[in-house]
Every structure is written in structure tokens, then in C-alpha cells.
Amino acid sequence: MLNVFKKIWEFSGKEQSNIKKSLVLGVVNAVFNAFQLWAIFIVLSALLGSGSGVRTALQAAAVMLLSILGKILTQYYSQLQRVHAGYFMASEKRIQLGNKLKAIPMGFFNKNSLGDITAIATTILSDVENTAPIILVNTLGGFLNAIIFAVSIMIFDWRMGCVVFAGIAVFLAVTSLMEKRSRKDAPLRQEAQQQLVSAVLETVQGMSVVKAFNLEAKRDKRVDKSIEESCGKNLAMEKSMVPFSALQQIVLHMFSVIMMFFSCYLYTTGRMELINCIMMLIASFIIFEQLKAAGSGTAILRLTETSIDRANRINEVPVMDERGAEISLEKHDISFNKVAFAYGKRRILDNITVHIPEKTVTAIVGPSGSGKTTLCNLIPRFWDADYGEVLIGGRNVKDFSLDSLMRNVSMVFQNVYLFEDTIENNIKFGKTEATREEVVAAAKKACCDDFIRLLPDGYNTRIGEGGASLSGGEKQRISIARAMLKDAPVIIFDEATANIDPENEDRLQSAIEALTKDKTIIMIAHRLKTVQKANQILVLNNGRIVQKGTHETLMKSGGLYADFIGVREKALGWKL
Known part of the structure; x- marks a missing residue:
């Protein structure tokens, strides 16, 4: 007792x-x-x-x-x-x-x-x-x-x-x-x-x-x-x-x-x-x-x-940033040095070494299960690499405190989660001190201001848990507005435009280009026009980078990327 x-x-x-x-x-x-x-x-x-x-x-x-x-x-x-x-x-x-x-x-x-x-x-x-x-x-x-x-x-x-x-x-x-x-x-x-x-x-x-x-x-x-x-x-x-x-x-x-x-x-x-x-x-x-x-x-x-x-x-349960420090970065390039990662005994990434220059766009393509999302998740430390190191601005991501790391990174996911709160507060999630004017400006850039104003209470409309009262495309655009408002120097898009309808695709693509100006961008995308504009394309297969280069150079050199472009309609299981 x-x-x-x-x-x-x-x-x-x-x-x-x-x-x-x-x-x-x-x-x-x-x-x-x-x-x-x-x-x-x-x-x-x-x-x-x-x-x-x-x-x-x-x-x-x-x-x-x-x-x-x-x-x-x-x-x-x-x-x-x-x-x-x-x-x-x-x-x-x-x-x-x-x-x-x-x-x-x-x-x-x-x-x-x-x-x-x-x-x-x-x-x-x-x-x-x-x-x-x-x-x-x-x-x-x-x-x-x-x-x-x-x-x-x-x-x-x-x-x-x-x-x-x-x-x-x-x-x-x-x-x-x-x-x-x-x-x-x-x-x-x-x-x-x-x-x-x-x-x-x-x-x-x-x-x-x-x-x-x-x-x-x-x-x-x-x-x-x-x-x-x-x-x-x-x-x-x-x-x-x-x-x-x-x-x-x-x-x-x-x-x-x-x-x-x-x-x-x-x-x-x-x-x-x-x-x-x-x-x-x-x-x-x-x-x-x-x-x-x-x-x-x-x-x-x-x-x-x-x-x-x-x-x-x-x-x-051990936390991931017990010894992390508040770090301010002057540069925002990203490097993977001999990185390996496994889920249990299943190896997902194997000896990944690549440099992503600051203020460039890098697209990642490859078949399902090749490790694209996992590679991106190592940057904000959703996972920690088993071997090797991941660097932002020359500093190991493990050196950062969680807050200081996430101030430098924004992520837009394919599967969006919205909280049971107002539209405005969901957009402000990445920048809680933002004004209504800033929220509206971000929503307009993300092409969601129009449908928000049609809701019963506009920006004060409360949405259901997980955004249940909105369509997939609407949730996706609010997620992009959230990232635009946060305005982090590193942005990761995980198939962020997958649920966008064709009539808004061009407008949203322009908005994303405005968002990504002068930022370090990594995107897993399934739309060809997005991949073609990237400064470099990484082709993953079985946890390794098998090709790297621009769209033009990869098309000339042949291989997996050129095969995909040529026979896209037959490439079952692939995601760009």
C-alpha cells in the first residue's frame, strides 16, 4: 500500500x-x-x-x-x-x-x-x-x-x-x-x-x-x-x-x-x-x-x-531531440551522406548520397515502395537514419531542437489532416500569430478563397475532424495555404497536387511557383509538367538513387526515367 x-x-x-x-x-x-x-x-x-x-x-x-x-x-x-x-x-x-x-x-x-x-x-x-x-x-x-x-x-x-x-x-x-x-x-x-x-x-x-x-x-x-x-x-x-x-x-x-x-x-x-x-x-x-x-x-x-x-x-520512449539546440541557418541546402534506413528488418534506403543545392527544385520519382516518402521524412526527422547523416545548411538535423528544425521546414502531404476547428485556424496552424489579412492572402494564392467564402461562416466555419466536411481537393488547397503562410525556407511536397481538380491545377501550379521562389524545394510529384521544370530529378529504385539529372539529360541517357516517360500508361505501380 x-x-x-x-x-x-x-x-x-x-x-x-x-x-x-x-x-x-x-x-x-x-x-x-x-x-x-x-x-x-x-x-x-x-x-x-x-x-x-x-x-x-x-x-x-x-x-x-x-x-x-x-x-x-x-x-x-x-x-x-x-x-x-x-x-x-x-x-x-x-x-x-x-x-x-x-x-x-x-x-x-x-x-x-x-x-x-x-x-x-x-x-x-x-x-x-x-x-x-x-x-x-x-x-x-x-x-x-x-x-x-x-x-x-x-x-x-x-x-x-x-x-x-x-x-x-x-x-x-x-x-x-x-x-x-x-x-x-x-x-x-x-x-x-x-x-x-x-x-x-x-x-x-x-x-x-x-x-x-x-x-x-x-x-x-x-x-x-x-x-x-x-x-x-x-x-x-x-x-x-x-x-x-x-x-x-x-x-x-x-x-x-x-x-x-x-x-x-x-x-x-x-x-x-x-x-x-x-x-x-x-x-x-x-x-x-x-x-x-x-x-x-x-x-x-x-x-x-x-x-x-x-x-x-x-x-x-526516447525523444529525438534531447540534445538539440536552437540553430539559425544562413544557407538551406540539403545533403544526404551515405544514408541507410530500414523499417524493422526491411531495408528501405541504402547508401543514399546526394546534394540538393539551396533555392533549387528537386523532384523525386520512382515506383511505389522505392523509398521516396521515407527519404523526405528523414529531413524533418519523422524518422532518424540508421546510418549516415542528413544535413541542412551544413548542420546535421540531429543537432537541431525539434522547434528550430521545423521552423526551417514546411511539408505538404498527399493525405491532408485538418483539425476540428475553423478554416482560419487550420490555415494559421503553421503561423499562429498571423493576421486575418495574411490568412486570406495565403488562401487566395492557394486557390481556396473562393470556396471558403461560400461556406456558411466563411473563414470562421468550423470543419469536422480530419476535414470530413470538405472534399479532398479543398483540403489539399487549405494545406497548401497553410504552407504558404508558414513561409519556411525548405518546402517538401509529397504528391501535393494529387487531389487537385484540372480546372484549378494551372492556377495552383502558378501559386506553388510563387511559393517556391527562392526556396529549397523537394517534391514527390506525379504530374509530368511539374517534374520537367525541376532543376534536378532523382530516380529511386529499391532504395537507391539509380539516376540523377535534368529532364532533358535523363531522357537522352535512357534508363528507368525515359522508359517511364515513354510508356507511362503501362507503368503500373509507378508514382511520380
Whole structure:
């Protein structure tokens, strides 16, 4: 149990001060709670003839009022502090998770499904948020309350105090058994919950494929199975806790009864005064109430620990720019020196050595799977090369911090992702401080101003997650406007015009030419007119550069590039 408390304490981070305050207030609350015994003692003293009526009533009322007001105030502020700690420790972890995800290699997302990451950011951290500080404060507070009451009892009779301490010890032993049992069930429950999130998320994201291939029944079975599995694990955990919860209650009631009988026995044998006997009988009904609350919380201690362990797994993933520095570049040429890269055991790039001069356009062509996109992804460090080095302006990309590297690079992808936000904010994503005028200017250059103004709220129109409410071509043009607004010195186009309709192609091509003026451009393109205008063309095949040159020189020398141009309609599987 102490190990769980330690983990919660370490996980709370900046919120430790609020948890401390909540614990201190809990102790004070216990002291005020113990005042009830004092008030009862005053009343009993008067009833048994050792005090005057009015004076005793006023004393008892004052003490009881002090107890009630003290309990209300300390309970209120203690709860306020622990709720604050819960919310903010979880929000801080979510922010850390977001920052971490921006700095880890893309390979992490291949090995770890989106459902797992989503589960950590939502259900798992919600479990921690709603239980960790409450369990820590309530459990420790409950035990402290019981101990303070026990000390108060010892003031009246040390023998009864010993009975109370014995009850606390037995209760702790049962609680320890409960905690050990939950150690087995809690991870299974969390795993089932994570699988449920993953299954639901995958089904929702792939709904178009599910419907297209009439797989609704099959996918529903997987989701239903995940729901049943999660339900089963939750019920199993609850059932496994029932015997221990019952045993906790039995122990507390048993020791309450022992206090009653022992008090009566001591009084009847003349070894306890009547007032103390009555005090002990009354105390037996209230002494263990705080322990009951603490006991209910210990049932999910292991669940909280498992949630914290899962949330902390992200800390074990190494970031890619731990030693990166803020670097300002005077030149923006790009060099690959003997670069090799593999996805697992599958070699994608092999001994790539090429120089891309500053302020030139380089086109990359080759069959599907030849490594074109991977080569481009090594520049912004979506991946790190296994061997060799990638340089921008003569500096290894690994020398940059992530922020300083990305300030120098813009990317326009074929598969565009837009955020569930306004059109304006999606365009401003690369330059958040941009004005509305700058956004509109970029949109006009990217040929998307016309359709944006036709939307219900223009630039303030909110689009669905992933840009679901826009067509592929519209999303593509917004993505290009975003890159234009960022205005980075290095721009990478990964088949950026693939979804553009013919009527806008010429206008957009002119806009791209304006965007790329005086910049270092790398483009994977499938349109011949784009490739022909490049300063150099790299032809990739099986992870190697097999040809390099301008369109004219490559056509004269023959080979893969000339074959493609000559028989383009027959070159299945090729992408330019």
C-alpha cells in the first residue's frame, strides 16, 4: 500500500503542495471530529450531577458548534485542494504526453496503436484524475481520524484505547489482503478497457471501409466482444473485492461490539466509572466510521497504481531531440551522406548520397515502395537514419531542437489532416500569430478563397475532424495555404497536387511557383509538367538513387526515367 501512495505522490508533481494542504486539513478535520467526544463528556458530566444545567448546555453547545463549523470548513477546503490536485495533475500529464508525442520517432506510432495512446489520454488519466488524490487523502485521512479518536479514547481509558488500536491493526491486515488481491485483477481490467477504446476508435475511423465491404456484422462482433470483455473484467474485479469489503465491515463491527461488552464488563466489575462506560458505549458507534470510508477507497488502490504505470510508459520512449539546440541557418541546402534506413528488418534506403543545392527544385520519382516518402521524412526527422547523416545548411538535423528544425521546414502531404476547428485556424496552424489579412492572402494564392467564402461562416466555419466536411481537393488547397503562410525556407511536397481538380491545377501550379521562389524545394510529384521544370530529378529504385539529372539529360541517357516517360500508361505501380 505504501508503494501505491509513493507512486501517487511522485505522479502528482507540482500538485504535491495541494495534496499536502489537503492532508493537513484532513488531520485538523479529525481533531474537530474528536471534539464530539468532549461535548458528549460535558453533557454526561452534567447529567450525572457534576455540572450546572445552563452552563453545561452552553459549554456543550459551544464545543459542538466548534466541531461542526471546523469540520465543515476543513472538509470544504480539503476537498477543494484534492480536487484541484486531481484535475491539474492529469492535465499536466496530458500536456506532457502531447509534447512527448511531438518529439518521438514515427516508429512509435507503428508499434503502438492510436487506441492505446487515446486510452492513456482519456480513460486511464481520467481514472487517475478521479481517484488518485481522493484515495490518497481519504485513505490516509481515515486512518489518521481513527488514530486521533483512539488517542482520545485512551485519555478516558487506556484499555479501550488498546482495543481500538487492535481493531485498526486487524483492519489494516484485511486491507493489505484486499490490496494484494486487486494487484492481480486491476491490470486485467485496465487492459480490457484499453482494448475497448482501441476497438471502438478503429471501427469509427474505418467506418467507410466497413460499409464499403459490408463488414458491419464482423466489426460489430469485435466491438461487442471488447465491450463484454471490459464488462467481464470490471465485474470480476468487483466480485473479487466483495469478500474483503465484507470482512472489513465484520472486523469493524466486531471491535465495536467488543468495546461495548468490555466497557460493560469493566463497569460491572467496578473497574470503570459510569461516565467512562457510557462514553465508551457511545464512542463504539462512531469510532470506526472514518475507517469504513478509508476501506472503500483501498479497493481501487491497485487500479490507480496500474493506471499510473500505464500513463508513465510514455516517459520510457526516447525523444529525438534531447540534445538539440536552437540553430539559425544562413544557407538551406540539403545533403544526404551515405544514408541507410530500414523499417524493422526491411531495408528501405541504402547508401543514399546526394546534394540538393539551396533555392533549387528537386523532384523525386520512382515506383511505389522505392523509398521516396521515407527519404523526405528523414529531413524533418519523422524518422532518424540508421546510418549516415542528413544535413541542412551544413548542420546535421540531429543537432537541431525539434522547434528550430521545423521552423526551417514546411511539408505538404498527399493525405491532408485538418483539425476540428475553423478554416482560419487550420490555415494559421503553421503561423499562429498571423493576421486575418495574411490568412486570406495565403488562401487566395492557394486557390481556396473562393470556396471558403461560400461556406456558411466563411473563414470562421468550423470543419469536422480530419476535414470530413470538405472534399479532398479543398483540403489539399487549405494545406497548401497553410504552407504558404508558414513561409519556411525548405518546402517538401509529397504528391501535393494529387487531389487537385484540372480546372484549378494551372492556377495552383502558378501559386506553388510563387511559393517556391527562392526556396529549397523537394517534391514527390506525379504530374509530368511539374517534374520537367525541376532543376534536378532523382530516380529511386529499391532504395537507391539509380539516376540523377535534368529532364532533358535523363531522357537522352535512357534508363528507368525515359522508359517511364515513354510508356507511362503501362507503368503500373509507378508514382511520380
